[in-house]
């Protein structure tokens with residue numbers, strides 16, 4: 001591989017992003033967690049918010065989980081935010097608030113997998129670990145013309161080995177320096193040139209050694225085995241208001257989507273159901289109508305949600321389940337809610 005052409009290309013073409021201007025492992029980690037499943041433009045805004053509110057890992061560790069989730073609202077995949085918070089606390093407990101740069105220490109933190117650990121230690125300390133994210137899978141599958149599906153155990157192993165071998169070759173040629181630069185360059189090439197559709201092979205610094213380009217298989221790489229099935233779920237939210245301007249919410253607990261977020265009381269049914277068949281914990285109410293939301297698609301689930309608008313006289317006079325909280329309707333914005341609930345609350349604006 002023409003490593004010099006790759007790093008030259010990177011020097012001249014990479015996007016200037018704040019987490020690339022620092023070697024602070026905390027900020028690099030923060031950006032990596034935010035950028036998983038998130039576009040860079042959107043991620044930038046969240047990165048600034050988090051760095052502004054929590055300039056150090058100790059500040060993040062000291063925060064309340066509700067505040068972290070609220071700041072995260074809109075990014076989705078909330079387990080990332082909960083893990084971020086838990087890992088910050090581990091850094092304080094295990095490392096006295098100094099974010100580690102040894103691979104094993106970083107990898108042992110909550111929510112950090114091989115990819116993020118490699119990114120943090122190579123970008124911050126030049127440690128010799130290759131990053132393998134979606135962009136890198138694509139570049140390597142084309143460069144080496146690998147047809148093993150990337151979403152299989154065999155594929156993951158093969159790509160990890162290929163990534164290690166290429167980085168090792170690079171480091172030997174470069175006097176064992178620059179693992180971070182190399183990793184950034186491969187990732188950026190995947191993001192800007194070797195894109196999923198219409199890769200710009202004519203402008204690619206690696207075109208001379210690209211096997212898929214030579215064999216005409218670029219459009220078929222990378223190979224994926226297939227999508228996981230999406231399970232349908234049927235959510236009925238009870239948007240209850242009373243004559244004192246109050247409403248009821250609850251915090252999602254348990255091992256399920258949106259853990260830690262707030263929502264209106266929920267009745268989940270195995271299939272679609274009419275409002276009249278739902279079990280409600282009180283009898284004296286007026287049904288004002290129901291709002292059926294468009295299908296809400298998550299990675300493994302499709303949520304069919306209906307928000308039922310109900311009025312009662314006085315919520316505090318009712319005997320409600322223990323986990324319900326009665327709050328002024330005007331304070332709903334203080335609570336972190338799922339994108340689905342946000343869409344419902346803002347649908348008429």
Ligand code: SF4
Nearest residue numbers: 142194201204207210
């Ligand atoms: S030549 Fe084309 S397919 Fe090969 S690495 Fe470059 S952009 Fe990707």
